[in-house]
Amino acid sequence: MTFSFLDFAFYAFAAVLIFAALMVVTVRNPVKAALFLVLAFFSAACIWITLEAEFLAIVLVLVYVGAVMVLFLFVVMMLDINLVQMREGFGKYLPVGGFVALLLVAELIIILNAKVFSPDSMPRPAGQPADYSNTQKLGEILYTQYAYPFEIAAIILLVAIVAAISLTLRRRPQTRYQKPAKQISARKEDRLRVVSMKSEKPDPDAAGAGTE
Amino acid sequence: MNWLWSTYGSLPFELQVTIESLIKIIAILVPLLLCVAFMTYAERKIIGYIQVRVGPNRVGPKGWFQPFADVLKLLFKEIVIPSNANRFLFLSAPILSLAPALAAWAVIPFTDTLVLANLDAGLLYILALTSLGVYGVIVAGWASNSKYAFLGAMRSAAQIVAYEIAMGFALVGLLMAAGSLNLVQIVTAQTGGIHQWYLWPLFPLFLVYFISGVAETNRAPFDVAEGESEIVAGFHVEYSGVTFAVFFMAEYANMVLIATLAVIMFLGGWHAPFEFAPFTWIPPIFWLLGKVALMLFVFLWLRATFPRYRYDQIMRLGWKVFIPVTLVWITVIGVFRFLTPFGFIFQ
Numbered sequence: 001m002t003f004s005f006l007d008f009a010f011y012a013f014a015a016v017l018i019f020a021a022l023m024v025v026t027v028r029n030p031v032k033a034a035l036f037l038v039l040a041f042f043s044a045a046c047i048w049i050t051l052e053a054e055f056l057a058i059v060l061v062l063v064y065v066g067a068v069m070v071l072f073l074f075v076v077m078m079l080d081i082n083l084v085q086m087r088e089g090f091g092k093y094l095p096v097g098g099f100v101a102l103l104l105v106a107e108l109i110i111i112l113n114a115k116v117f118s119p120d121s122m123p124r125p126a127g128q129p130a131d132y133s134n135t136q137k138l139g140e141i142l143y144t145q146y147a148y149p150f151e152i153a154a155i156i157l158l159v160a161i162v163a164a165i166s167l168t169l170r171r172r173p174q175t176r177y178q179k180p181a182k183q184i185s186a187r188k189e190d191r192l193r194v195v196s197m198k199s200e201k202p203d204p205d206a207a208g209a210g211t212e
Numbered sequence: 213m214n215w216l217w218s219t220y221g222s223l224p225f226e227l228q229v230t231i232e233s234l235i236k237i238i239a240i241l242v243p244l245l246l247c248v249a250f251m252t253y254a255e256r257k258i259i260g261y262i263q264v265r266v267g268p269n270r271v272g273p274k275g276w277f278q279p280f281a282d283v284l285k286l287l288f289k290e291i292v293i294p295s296n297a298n299r300f301l302f303l304s305a306p307i308l309s310l311a312p313a314l315a316a317w318a319v320i321p322f323t324d325t326l327v328l329a330n331l332d333a334g335l336l337y338i339l340a341l342t343s344l345g346v347y348g349v350i351v352a353g354w355a356s357n358s359k360y361a362f363l364g365a366m367r368s369a370a371q372i373v374a375y376e377i378a379m380g381f382a383l384v385g386l387l388m389a390a391g392s393l394n395l396v397q398i399v400t401a402q403t404g405g406i407h408q409w410y411l412w413p414l415f416p417l418f419l420v421y422f423i424s425g426v427a428e429t430n431r432a433p434f435d436v437a438e439g440e441s442e443i444v445a446g447f448h449v450e451y452s453g454v455t456f457a458v459f460f461m462a463e464y465a466n467m468v469l470i471a472t473l474a475v476i477m478f479l480g481g482w483h484a485p486f487e488f489a490p491f492t493w494i495p496p497i498f499w500l501l502g503k504v505a506l507m508l509f510v511f512l513w514l515r516a517t518f519p520r521y522r523y524d525q526i527m528r529l530g531w532k533v534f535i536p537v538t539l540v541w542i543t544v545i546g547v548f549r550f551l552t553p554f555g556f557i558f559q
Contacts, residue, residue, distance in 0.1 A: 031354055058336040066343025074369045077354050133332050135393055
């Protein structure tokens with residue numbers, strides 16, 4: 001088996017991905033951790049592109065890097081995280097945390113050792129012709145075969161959005177909001193009254209015509 | 213010359229492709245950067261005339277060499293790194309904001325054959341890359357260790373999240389009308405004269421897209437991230453010399469990009485407005501460039517005309533006006549497509 005350019009690309013991106021993922025959990029500064037997570041997402045997207053899954057790859061960048069991580073950074077930057085305080089009780093939780101981690105690793109080893117996940121049962125997908133549109137195929141499947149699950153997922157997400165907003169929305173009656181409709185509909189006549197009145201002092205120009 | 217061709221032919225195929233692509237990239241980027249340079253001159257001149265001033269007129273004939281003088285000045289200035297700033301992130305932030313603005317040009321078609329990468333998901337690629345530009349601003353604001361810069365970065369992040377959604381929905385409407393994510397096919401679908409342009413059936417989406425584009429590039433009247441009268445210069449307050457110049461270039465490259473995209477998606481790309489004699493004499497690429505110049509003029513015109521939006525007004529416009537407008541218009545397009553699957557408006 002020859003070492004093709006695609007193999008090289010895979011190993012390069014995979015190395016960056018693993019490095020970034022390790023840095024996310026080990027780096028001390030939470031902002032840097034979030035930025036490493038961005039790098040990890042980006043490398044994963046690059047690997048997907050080498051698998052000809054360009055729609056998923058670009059959407060990964062668009063949704064996770066372009067929107068979710070921006071919000072994450074937004075929050076993380078405003079947090080005042082005291083690392084000393086956070087590291088208190090690290091030893092106390094270590095046995096439980098370590099046990100859970102070991103359990104996860106063991107489970108992963110068991111499932112990934114199974115035959116369905118072996119490289120032989122998942123060969124590299126055959127390359128598609130140049131005019132093959134990943135996006136179109138996904139859309140066709142999503143809106144025909146999986147239309148109901150897709151719509152149900154959408155409704156659940158919508159409900160989640162409404163729930164999240166209603167949980168966090170605080171109405172403050174004393175706050176004065178701007179009412180743009182009222183501002184736009186305001187007319188000059190409602191607010192301004194033009195009064196014509198005589199000047200109180202006698203006009204110097206009219207009285208002593210140009211003495212200077 | 214002959215030996216050059218023969219050595220080129222003897223190179224491995226991958227290397228040939230790389231060299232060819234590199235030459236194409238240079239052929240796109242050099243004119244783009246020149247355009248950016250003269251855009252600064254155009255901006256100062258046009259805003260000058262709008263405000264009944266003359267604008268720069270000292271360097272070269274009528275001030276035409278002003279961009280070069282500015283570039284030289286910025287190159288020779290010292291780069292000051294604030295104390296306790298994160299040095300690596302501070303220096304990479306300008307590059308983070310410039311790189312997506314330049315990388316997006318890879319899929320821009322200048323004519324039906326003149327395009328670097330005719331991607332099938334070109335529209336998505338553009339959307340993904342324009343959403344990356346905000347990292348430059350956020351990282352700059354955070355790494356500068358300055359309150360003004362941080363405030364600017366926070367404002368920019370909130371603004372971009374709001375307008376990104378409206379922009380994405382505007383593009384959803386476009387792809388419903390065109391039935392393709394490929395930018396070349398989107399323009400080809402607008403063949404046949406000015407009445408075929410997507411400007412007419414998608415007029416609300418065009419407005420939403422262009423205004424969101426102005427907001428995404430942090431241009432006036434949406435320049436709260438800079439807000440020089442409130443937070444000095446916002447996210448780039450600590451940047452000087454070349455690092456500032458790179459931010460500046462990113463902003464203008466983004467402007468040119470948004471203008472080009474608006475032309476490609478709504479104004480018929482390289483097509484002439486009328487398909488008869490005097491209009492077809494002009495080569496297609498000049499139609500594209502002319503329309504882009506017009507859109508760029510609108511950018512400058514907006515800046516000279518409108519005062520800066522207040523922060524809550526920006527948020528209201530993004531969330532409560534643009535997103536509902538795009539949603540309604542997507543429904544309208546869907547209904548039209550459903551009722552007229554084989555023609556009438558969109559084919």
